Amino acid sequence: MNQLKELFENKEGKILSIYFTAGFPELNDTEKIILELDRNGVDLIEIGIPFSDPLADGPIIQASGQQALDNGMTLELLFQQLKNIRSKTQIPLVLMGYFNSIMQFGEERFCQKCAEVGIDGVILPDLPLEFYQDTYKALFEQYGLNNILLINPQTSEERIRKIDAVSSGFVYLVSSNSITGSNKDLSLQNEYFERIKKMELNNPKMVGFGIHDAKSFDHATKQTEGAIIGSAFIKSLSDRATLETKIEKFVKSIQGAKNILKEANLEL
Amino acid sequence: MQPTNGFYGEFGGAFIPEMLYPNVNELENEYQEIINSEDFQDEFRNLLRDYVGRPTPLYFSKNLSEIYQTNIFLKREDLNHTGAHKINNTIGQILLAKRLGKQRIIAETGAGQHGVATATACALAGMKCSVFMGEVDIQRQAPNVKRMELLGAEVIPATSGSKTLKDATNEAIREWINNPVDTHYIIGSVVGPHPYPDMVAQFQSVISEEIKVQLKELIGNENPDHVIACVGGGSNAIGAFYHFIDNGQTNLIAVEAGGLGVDSGKTAATIALGKKGIIHGSKTFLMQTNDGQIVEPHSISAGLDYPGIGPVHAYLADSGKGKVVSVTDEEAIKAGIFLSRKEGIIPALESAHALAYLEKEKFGKDDIVVVNLSGRGDKDLATYQKYI
């Protein structure tokens, strides 16, 4: 397994990761969205587990989660939808959600299911570092599940080192002091991105929260391996066009920047 | 009743996104030292006395005692400035926020009592104040919205989810993530991530501290046989229990809001129905689906309409140190009207739940029963009116 490791080792150029909420816009769109993102050249996919009270999320992801729950989405169903996904794509898949969902599902059973369907890692923003380390790290590792922890601009250097030591797969740089979907000006974050880069962490760094177009993607990835787009992608799904059209159009709008970057790198 | 590493048994903790870690960690590192300092204690105690109006009376209710054939004392938190126990906590937290160098306060509110108490403390301390309140509650509790505005606070409607207390709490936490440096979040009950439950419990513990002194004076014995209090998040209850926990003598009775009945699907009886999980950064019992989605509770009283319960109460209930019961909307209304007619005291609908329990258990003739009257009922007139 471990497509994540492979991705970061082999990828030239910047990594584009897309987040979507499972069960949105339609209950059974999960597989289709994954395959379309893969087909359009996205490198990594984060599948959001909808939750009634997503503390770290802004209005767009909240609303998509609520719609997904209204559609009948559950974690149980998500694993069913993903049952055959590895026969169709090898793109790295990460589940993102809130810890209560995992507790109710059963922590070990969750890890088992992840291993079974071929999930590479998880992002659980409200499972704190210390508690994870003391209570769940051994279990996650037993099932080969990467746990990706978050860093934000306020995180102290000492704590960043701890997070880096416990994280695997990558570390998630929250772009600014914000919940998801806020479009704060990323040019104010240069000092932060540079500071983290200079720390030479063990893990690759992906920036997320508020990345919404080619320009912000470009900006966020100057000092990092890649970036994650969530709210802006989900927003683009509310267009009337078919899923295929919407996804292609959105990914192209970001890929533009990636390609330009690639060319620039080649010239160097 | 102090938590160990932030946990009461297995309950509590700080299940928060990393973005909140610096804020919560700052609080965790500083709160106990600040609260214990002489300078803080002086200012806190003086304000409780001169501004809030403490100590609140412990009133022997002759009429209720005769009716129920026991000895009933009412702890009159309704006589506090702003009309409820909530201000004990907001005064404590505003003094703490000042010492942490914060410039702005955010808070959540359900019934509006905590919002009013926060707006009041902010006016007093000269701090900017934003209160998140569910859109539905803004409709239900209009007079308290006006009070907050008059006090200079900004009331921000929470329009996500079910648009009530849990969503207002979510919005306040999100706002704190967005403004981590200059803002302090004054949470309104013994809920949320550690150290909030402990901090709020310490500020509210003045209730049982006073009961002890007052009982000693009135009957020569500082420990009652029973203390009864309503629980939403559980701040007035823990305040009333605090100094009696583990004394081997006092039964601690927490009364949850049963709504239309525990099995009706329209209830806020968290301990009766809840399963272990995480809400607002704390591991506790909460009302949720099998999939872990938090269920919207129902209670006639907006202040008890919370799908979780403070982790300390989860621990007291789970360990058998406390007893948790529930009464229905109808029983609470009846008890509220009963107290109004028999004693000339109109209780908050929340507090009426504690009073309603007097009908449910036969106490001994010589027993000493303290009921915590957490607030006054002026805010609930519109609801009472429908039943008289």
Ligand SMILES: Cc1ncc(COP(=O)(O)O)c(C=O)c1O
């Ligand atoms: C008068 C009164 N009592 C009780 C409560 C419930 O809160 P807690 O359980 O934290 O005391 C409230 C909440 O608004 C209230 O206003």
